[in-house]
Every structure is written in structure tokens, then in C-alpha cells.
Amino acid sequence: MAKVDNRPYGPLYRAVWRWHFYAGLVTAPFLLILAITGAIYLFNEEINDLSYPHLRFVEAAGMPMPLSHMMAAAEAHLPGAVTTRIDTPDAADRSVQFFMALPEGDSRRVFVDPYQAMVLGDLDYRRTLIGIADQVHGSLMLGETGDAIVELMACWGVVLTVTGLYLWWPADRFRLRGLLVPRLTAGGRALLRDLHGVVGFWSALLILFLILTGLPWATQWGNLLVGVMDATGIGYPASHRGYNAPTSTPTAKQAVGDVPWTLEPTPMPASQAPSGGHSHHQATGPATGPMDGSIGIDRAAAILAENGMEWPYRLSLPRGETGVYLAFTYPGQPQGQRSLYIDQYSGALLREVSYADYGWGAQAVELGVQLHMGNYFGLTNQILMLIPCIGIVVLSITGPWMWWKRRPQGKLGVPKVPGPAKLRNLVLITLGLCALFPLAGASPLAVLVGDRVWTGLTQRKANQIG
Incomplete structure (x- = not known):
């Protein structure tokens, strides 16, 4: 041989x-x-802090104003704009970020001093260094x-x-x-x-x-991974998908956009309008905010606090008649991840899920994501x-x-x-x-x-x- x-x-x-x-x-x-x-x-926070300190830092002075006051200031700053998401700060000297959808389909981020409900300014994330790097890294800006x-x-x-x-x-x-x-x-x-x-x-x-x-962020490989995890029961818990509440057609990624990886393919729960009080305010697109009869942003924040969720968290506002308030914590160490879904009319807690509820496969992916982004153990x-x-x-x-x-x-x-x-x-x-x-x-x-x-x-x- x-x-x-x-x-x-x-x-x-x-x-x-x-x-x-x-x-x-x-x-x-x-x-x-x-x-x-x-x-x-990898250094997005540091670069943004150096580039826009006047937008990102404030002087801590007592207790923050209600979110509704801040949101009113943000929406007055950009007439016709609708708030889609609010990022509360992780430190007392940080501003609150309001994600705004403009009537023509564009978007802006408005920065508000939480102690004075005063707008510090706005920017188009897609035109910042970090925004461009983010888009190029994910899709080469080619969809x-x-x-x-x-x-x-x-x-x-x-x-x-x-x-x-x-x-x-x-x-x-x-x-x-x-x-x-x-x-x-x-x-x-x-x-x-x-x-x-x-x-x-x-x-x-x-x-x-x-x-x-x-x-896991890639379309084909990510979908395959999600399918394998669902089939083997090691991903998002099946017991939490319904959570005794009807679900809407869009997934969390489709409805909200930026959510933890494990939540992306999960169906959103649906808000139920009160009997006889159905709103005639029709949704005009994904930028549509809460409907008439919604509990409002301050009540939603209070419900979150009652359920032990304090700042910092990311709060997405309802979109359309069946939309919900979705708040989630997204710390560098994923063991602290927690998501709460609130009915926009009744204020009922429709679903709650945390890192501990994930299967071990989803936990491993979330851990890998935070290590990949350089978030898990700092510098x-x-x-x-x-x-x-x-x-x-x-x-x-x-x-x-x-x-x-x-x-x-x-x-x-x-x-x-x-x-x-x-x-x-x-x-x-x-x-x-x-x-x-x-x-x-x-x-x-x-x-x-x-x-x-x-x-x-x-x-x-x-x-x-x-």
C-alpha cells in the first residue's frame, strides 16, 4: 500500500x-x-460619550420627572413625531433617550434631561460613526x-x-x-x-x-439555530409563549426591532380593548403609538416598578390597537435579563420571562452575544x-x-x-x-x-x- x-x-x-x-x-x-x-x-459607548457629551450627560439634581413630561418635551421638539421606545439611563448623570419616528418615515433619537424634562438635542443614529459601523457590520448597508x-x-x-x-x-x-x-x-x-x-x-x-x-444574528444560520432549539426545548420556553394571553402576528423583532436575541422570533402578546370601548383610532403603520384608552406611559412605568423593574430598562410603546408595552433589562451580564409585557388598556401583566426561564441553549447564546460585544466583564x-x-x-x-x-x-x-x-x-x-x-x-x-x-x-x- x-x-x-x-x-x-x-x-x-x-x-x-x-x-x-x-x-x-x-x-x-x-x-x-x-x-x-x-x-x-466594541467601544460604542466610549465613542458616543466622547462625540456627544452634551447629549449624553446631565447634572444629577433630585428625583427624575415623570416620563410623560419628558416624552411631551421630546415630541414637541420634533412636531409630528411619535415616540416608539424609551431608554432609561443606567446612571444618575445620564440622559434619557427617546426613539422617535417621523411622519416621513425617518427616525431620530432625542436626548432629554430627566430632572428638568428639557431636550438636550437630537441626532440621526444612522449617520453617526457608531451607527454606520453597526449597519456596515450587520449588512454592509445592503439590506x-x-x-x-x-x-x-x-x-x-x-x-x-x-x-x-x-x-x-x-x-x-x-x-x-x-x-x-x-x-x-x-x-x-x-x-x-x-x-x-x-x-x-x-x-x-x-x-x-x-x-x-x-x-446567531445571521438570517439563515440564526433561523436554523432557533429551529433546533425549539425542537429540542433548549431555547425560549414554550410555556411562556402564550402565558394565558392571545398573541399577535408579528414577532418581537418585527414589532419592536431591537430586543434580546432570544426574544426576536417570539410572537408578541396582544392587548385587548375594553368591551364596548373599542377605539376608532386606526393604526397607520408601525410608528402608530398607544391607542385612545391606553393606561399611558406613567402608569406603565408604575406597573413596572410594582413588579420590581427599576431603571435602567428599555421600554417600547404599543404600536396599533393590539400593541403592548414591552420593557426589558439588557445588562452586560445576561443573567440579569428580564422582560415584561403589559396590556396597554388594562395594565395587566401579559407575560414575564427572565434569563433563568431560558433553556440552556438560549442562555449560552445570550452569554456568547454579550462576550462578542465586549459587554460581559467591562474593558x-x-x-x-x-x-x-x-x-x-x-x-x-x-x-x-x-x-x-x-x-x-x-x-x-x-x-x-x-x-x-x-x-x-x-x-x-x-x-x-x-x-x-x-x-x-x-x-x-x-x-x-x-x-x-x-x-x-x-x-x-x-x-x-x-
């Missing part, structure tokens, strides 16, 4: 290198963008198409990391220079290769963690997650740079075509990895077909010349 040649630069090595080359060349620009925008968003691209690139990022570790694995495990520490005096392509390999090795696990904890967490962002930036630059320096003039410089047996093994390995990521499942086949077609064309051209 012939001995398999798995030595560095042997057939298997060249096969892995070829796939790593293709994936890296295509994904590098996207991964670079995701790493930079992710690094910016659903961009979301799919981001998911695909993230999935291939996993494949790149795994194949990169294989390519790095040394034949001489006792050689440190160039493997665990770069040879800074090497210069040229050798230095680039060392930087690429060393940085990739030291940051690989954190890069994998960063990608895997970000994928140390932010710095820890900054490391893989820097690693991806270095890898996304040094990889294409190495290719550019080594490629033959006027040619793509693709690594040598592996033999059929090695190609078959590589296909099985790659398809096994990509089977975990549905959106990326078909892309290896597309790459294979494209690779074989390109190879056939170049060989035919070479034969014609010869």
Missing part, C-alpha cells in the same frame, strides 16, 4: 493551500471590513442581500481559520522562529509569511469564537475581543499581499492543482465544515466547478501555445 505523502508542500498540503488561497482572496476584503467595524462597535453576504463571508471565515491552522502546523514542532514568533529581520515575503502564520495561530481560537458568537472583555479583530485585519492584509508578491507576472498564481484523490479528500473535509453553515453549503461546489473550468481553460491554452 502506497504511503500517503502529507509532508509540508506534499499533495494534501497543496490541496488545502489551494482552497485556502481561493477563500482568502475572495473573503479578505469583507472580513477586513467586518473586523474594523466590529472593533469600532437582506448584504446580510446574506456577511453570513457567507463569516462561514468561510471559519473554513479559512481551520485550513490556516493546518497550513501553519509545522513538521519541526520545536522550531519557534517563524512559527510562534515572527522573524522580524527576514524582510520581504518571508516576513509577511511569518506575520500571517504567527498572528493566525495566536488569534485563531478567538477568531473562531468571534465568528460563531456572531452567527478587559473589550480588549479581549479587540485581539481577534486586529488579527483579522493583519491576516486580511498580509494574505493578499503575499499573493501579490509571489504571483507570476500577468497570472493569477493559483497553487498547483492537487491530484484527484487529494482533491476528493479536501472536498469531503470542506463540505463537512460547510454543512454546519447552510448559506455556505453550496459555495464549495461553485468553487470546485469554477476551479476545474479555469484549470481546463488554462491547460488548453498552454497546449495550444505548445
